[in-house]
Amino acid sequence: MKKIKSGVYGLNALMDGGVNEHTTTVVIGSSGAGKTTFATQFLRRGLEEDEDAVFITLDEAPNQIIKEAHLMGWEDVENYVDEGALVFVDAGGKQFSQFIQKELAEFVDDWAGHKARIVIDPLTPVLWSVKEKYEQRELVSFLLRETRKIGTVLCTLEEHGTLGDLSGPESVIPIYLADNVIHLRYASHEHPERRELKIIKCRSSKHSRYWHPYGIMKGAGLYIKRQENNAAETVLESHLDSIVKKRLERAGKGGAPRLSGKALTNLLRTAEILAGEKFSDIKPEELIELILEEYGLNDS
Ligand SMILES: Nc1ncnc2c1ncn2[C@@H]1O[C@H](COP(=O)(O)OP(=O)(O)O)[C@@H](O)[C@H]1O
Ligand SMILES: [Mg+2]
Structure with a gap:
């Protein structure tokens, strides 16, 4: 199976190289865990590679998501919308079971033959739209099967109740049906620095179990930390830029695969943004290394 890069720095290595194409991934976590950010990152990484992107939003208006992307420094999201490469489907307030059974098939037909990434954020209201468990299972199963036809799917799932308890029906059904499941958890809003992630499931791949x-x-x-106790450090503003430029130069000489123009722009822009940020829980050099790895510019 072909792997695609998740866009979440450091995650691909935990999933045997990335996400299998035409699979479904469920990202589960409580409010504020970073699910929407993860989803946006995932789509944006595909857009860099000239894939199409569909963002089906059920909770927030598309404008709100674009605004939050802007605050992340991802100004290009708006351009992708203007170009038509990124399509938002505002499914808030819809009769989901009807929408899925009637409009979805049409939508899938329209997109036939595309190589897209599709996000459903969050999947939770879809489950709540029907009463019986077997109906929930049927509906989600149909939704995932259909959307998978046109690309690689990522759904987010809200975690309620006891932290880390994934035994409720609204977790069990999607977890059972998805190919990959990633659990995001964090201690509390007071301690946003204590975030942890685990791959619960990743079909046909050797994945991390920690x-x-x-x-x-x-x-x-989102980025995965590899080293503990990374004290805050200040870097010279130009430092991250120069690491990136040197690595690009070296890759060019070694005949390494060339980045797409958009990936290159984003890589340089990310280094520029990070140079102005305060690092609290990761060393700037470690983070830039994770980012370079995403683009195959490993330090080896
Ligand atoms: N511009 C930003 N800079 C730094 N952290 C941010 C920024 N925007 C969001 N975050 C972090 O991401 C978290 C929210 O992520 P979000 O993807 O909306 O979560 P979820 O969808 O799981 O509710 C916030 O708690 C915040 O810590
Ligand atoms: Mg969200």
């Missing part, structure tokens, strides 16, 4: 600390930063979005 909890991995992760962080969220402007410019980078």
